[in-house]
Amino acid sequence: MDIVVRNGTVIDPVSLNETRADVGIRNGIFAFVGEGAPKGSLELDASGSLVLPGLIDTHMHFEHRVGDPYTVLRSLLLQGVTTAFAGHCGEGVMMKEYKEWFSQNPVLNMGFMTGASTLRRAVGAEDRYSPANSGQISIMEGLLEENLREGARGLSFGLEYAPGTSWEELSRLARVVSRFSHRLISIHIRSDGHQSPAAVAEAINVARESGVRVQISHLGSMTAFGHSGEALDMIEKARGEGVDVTFDVYPYYAFAARIGSAVYDPGFEERLGKGLESLEVSTGKYKGVPLTPEVFARAREEDPDAYVIAHVMNPREVDMCLLHPDSAIASDAVLRGDEGHPRAAGTFPMGIGILRNAGLSWPEAVRHATSRPAEMMWHKGGRIVEGANAELVVIDPDSYEDRGRFGAPLVAPGGVKWVILNGDVAVEEGEIVGSPNGQILLAE
């Protein structure tokens, strides 16, 4: 064996068993799971620790080229994430670019979504309030098809950021995705707050009409304004009718969006039921500056890409979304340089912690970050079984916790002893070690 993780408690999110076992790894594959593994060239003592499958993040961002663009990947790895899918909320770039960026520093295993807003920009449909015309949509269809052929996992929409997107645009692009197998559409829905139920209904209709799986993005941050229960009921009802709709959730009670985006257009206070006192600029030159109406207007004008954190969601409802048996924990991690929302560094320990505190067993809680997201992406992974790709994380169950905070977002979590990625040790005692060996995960 190359590596043996000895005497840990192996968590299986499918059988829901917690078993005292050794895990042997050879040539990047789990070669032995059970008692009494043969000796490894490297022996890791996991006594008293939990051995989890590598965590899977179905929704994060790897689009921004500000500062060190790989910081966001390292922040996920330090939580135990070994596989991540980028390009959501309409922002995914073309596969050619992703492949180039990824090959320079493959920190994790990664797959990529193509963004509808990127396609809009490519065909000159720049005005977010106007629909793309039929000729523009035809060119977008061609570009999308090309990206799907190059292995994009699907298409993402950021309808709240591109409110001009018409039903024609949605349905024609969805039809292109429907011609490929095992591809999905992720949708950051058209509106949050008090307008979210209609926006959830629209996303469900995309799935119903196209037959393509639709993953509703960060459901908690969109609906936890008195509407999460209703949204979950709508999703359950649609699933009962055979409509393929899934969702992800990040476990924070504050969202982050660019100050210049349509999210903060006039009228947002009514929609969210909260005002400027609940907002904080988290990046750029207005970071931490108290927001008067004048400062807010100036910041939108001068630094529209600055991320503003909005402390506006109802915690009980975010937790309700997370606790739903079909939810996947996903980070929506997005950074500008080393600034942004702490979800980039803390989502997984925080989410698993909330589920554990609600009474779930370790396998039940870990399922929301491993086998459940794997199913949602048709990804083979999320379990420690012989023959599977060797991705795992060893944690101390008593000290695995998020430590990132608003204002100090990138503090790595506690309690992560080792992360093994593709058969090599990638994290040791909370520090990244070795050289990056992530693989690109192209759709087949």
Ligand SMILES: [Zn+2]
């Ligand atoms: Zn989003």
